[in-house]
Amino acid sequence: MAEQRGRVYAPRMAPEERREQLLDAVLRVIVEQGVHKVSIDTVAKEAGVSRPVVYGLFTDSEQLLRASLDREEAAALAGMAAVVPSATVGDPVQAVSDSVEHFLTAVLDAPDRWRAIFLIANASTPAFRRRLESGRQAFIAALVTFVRAATPPERLSEIDVELTARTIYALFWEAGRLVLAEPEAFPPQRIRQFASTFIPALPAFHNPEALQ
Incomplete structure (x- = not known):
């Protein structure tokens, strides 16, 4: 089989580890570009992965954004309570x-x-x-x-x-x-x-x- 060239593959990660990586990328997009810029494309690019990698865990950009906000909100509330x-x-x-x-x-x-x-x-x-x-x-x-x-x-x-x-x-x-x-x-x-x-x-x- 001929070796495929020119395509960069994301390192393999466990689903939870990958999920956290993608949510970290969402957060960076929000901070650097604004909430309105969160999309499958921008997050995939920020995380250095392909679109299918993102779609493997999230159905669309809305679910991606909601998951990120849920995570950060929970962490912020816990921090404020402390x-x-x-x-x-x-x-x-x-x-x-x-x-x-x-x-x-x-x-x-x-x-x-x-x-x-x-x-x-x-x-x-x-x-x-x-x-x-x-x-x-x-x-x-x-x-x-x-x-x-x-x-x-x-x-x-x-x-x-x-x-x-x-x-x-x-x-x-x-x-x-x-x-x-x-x-x-x-x-x-x-x-x-x-x-x-x-x-x-x-x-x-x-x-x-x-x-x-």
Whole structure:
């Protein structure tokens, strides 16, 4: 049999390993070219495989994109759940500062995942934004629980717990975006230092007696 020349074959992989390789390629396409560029062709090219290799695991580009978003969403939600500050730490300011630092570590450990999340958050496609909204609401709800537990009971009537939680959430979100978009201007240590001075200024954690 004559040897076939000029055709490059992808190395053999177990189906699960191949699937992860292709989903990694989807993520790179999203980050580098945009969600709208995800297709069987672009993913195959990015992964360095042929179209039949992709079709062996995914029926079309929609299933490919959905599988990638499912994977990244699950990982992001798990990461966010792991960094929710704990009111049992004792010092809520320290708890939030530590949580911001842990969140930024998670972002920097998986930069493409979080770049894709920040991109999708600004997407004009409602379906993509809805995927993020449930996770966002869950994180805010966890922060509401934290703020309520960390606020002295006698001060709860004067504190807007939900707005405080949403303010802390905004700090997390913007910090994650900045540490990727402008790493030299906004390194993690700068953001943590800001958090350690900003959080005590919030009414829920501000202690006027400490200033007397």
